[in-house]
Amino acid sequence: MHVLVNAAMSADGKLSSRRREQLAVSGPDDFDRVDELRAESDAVMVGVGTVLADDPSLTVKDADRRAARVERGDSENPARVVADSRIRTPPDAKVLDGSAETYLLVSEAAPTDFVEEMEDAGAYVVAAGEDRVDVTTALAKLEGDGIDRLLVEGGGELIFSLFEAGLVDELSVFVGPKVIGGRDAPTLVDGDGFVEEFPELELTDVERVDGGVLLTWDV
Ligand SMILES: NC(=O)C1=CN([C@@H]2O[C@H](COP(=O)(O)OP(=O)(O)OC[C@H]3O[C@@H](n4cnc5c(N)ncnc54)[C@H](OP(=O)(O)O)[C@@H]3O)[C@@H](O)[C@H]2O)C=CC1
Numbered sequence: 589m590h591v592l593v594n595a596a597m598s599a600d601g602k603l604s605s606r607r608r609e610q611l612a613v614s615g616p617d618d619f620d621r622v623d624e625l626r627a628e629s630d631a632v633m634v635g636v637g638t639v640l641a642d643d644p645s646l647t648v649k650d651a652d653r654r655a656a657r658v659e660r661g662d663s664e665n666p667a668r669v670v671a672d673s674r675i676r677t678p679p680d681a682k683v684l685d686g687s688a689e690t691y692l693l694v695s696e697a698a699p700t701d702f703v704e705e706m707e708d709a710g711a712y713v714v715a716a717g718e719d720r721v722d723v724t725t726a727l728a729k730l731e732g733d734g735i736d737r738l739l740v741e742g743g744g745e746l747i748f749s750l751f752e753a754g755l756v757d758e759l760s761v762f763v764g765p766k767v768i769g770g771r772d773a774p775t776l777v778d779g780d781g782f783v784e785e786f787p788e789l790e791l792t793d794v795e796r797v798d799g800g801v802l803l804t805w806d807v
């Protein structure tokens with residue numbers, strides 16, 4: 589499986605403000621580039637923090653791109669994947685609206701009635717890990733289901749776990765022309781952070797986009 593992490597951060601490294609509400613850091617060209625990334629992916633993944641904050645749909649917005657996927661034998665939209673240990677995803681979340689397959693990665697601690705509720709809502713519930721989703725096991729199960737190209741859009745808690753588990757192959761970051769600030773605002777990589785054995789990156793591309801810069805790295 590190839591795992592690409594893509595996100596947009598302010599010039600000071602924040603994904604959103606301290607209010608953790610959805611905030612457009614990208615401009616139109618970067619959002620269009622992300623739409624293309626989604627169209628090229630088998631699945632798009634976020635953490636439940638992002639579902640609760642943004643209620644994203646994670647679908648391909650451009651009709652021609654959806655049509656091209658269907659033409660090559662894929663589903664109209666990539667699958668959606670949410671890491672959600674105890675099932676905090678609301679039943680009326682857009683990720684459960686039926687416009688794409690949705691995988692809910694949960695832990696063994698997820699309440700059985702919530703699991704049934706999510707399955708009734710059409711989600712594939714995949715258990716991995718005792719208290720928290722074990723991303724290594726969970727991604728291996730997704731790979732077993734034919735997901736070879738996984739696009740991870742955030743947020744910072746999930747991105748840290750994926751780096752910590754050594755699962756990230758590529759990182760693309762749009763650095764937008766904004767300062768957000770705030771010690772409690774989410775950053776690109778949160779979690780506990782690294783104190784040694786920092787993941788090392790090799791810069792593969794730099795491009796000006798929307799008054800900011802797009803940085804692409806191999807891990
Ligand atoms: N600018 C951008 O490009 C983007 C911005 N955002 C912003 O980021 C913020 C949300 O980010 P954040 O709060 O970090 O939330 P995340 O989306 O990273 O979700 C974190 C939650 O996922 C669950 N989870 C399950 N398994 C794991 C695991 N193994 N590792 C880590 N998390 C796991 C945890 O909840 P539990 O323990 O209950 O399972 C955790 O609290 C919002 O403000 C959103 O707007 C988000 C995406 C992109």
Ligand SMILES: Nc1nc(O)c(N)c(N[C@@H]2O[C@H](COP(=O)(O)O)[C@@H](O)[C@H]2O)n1
Binds near residue numbers: 595647
């Ligand atoms: N690339 C990018 N730039 C930003 O400025 C963003 N705020 C995000 N957010 C991500 O996009 C999701 C919304 O997707 P839909 O439009 O609802 O399909 C959001 O949840 C973040 O994952 N991304």
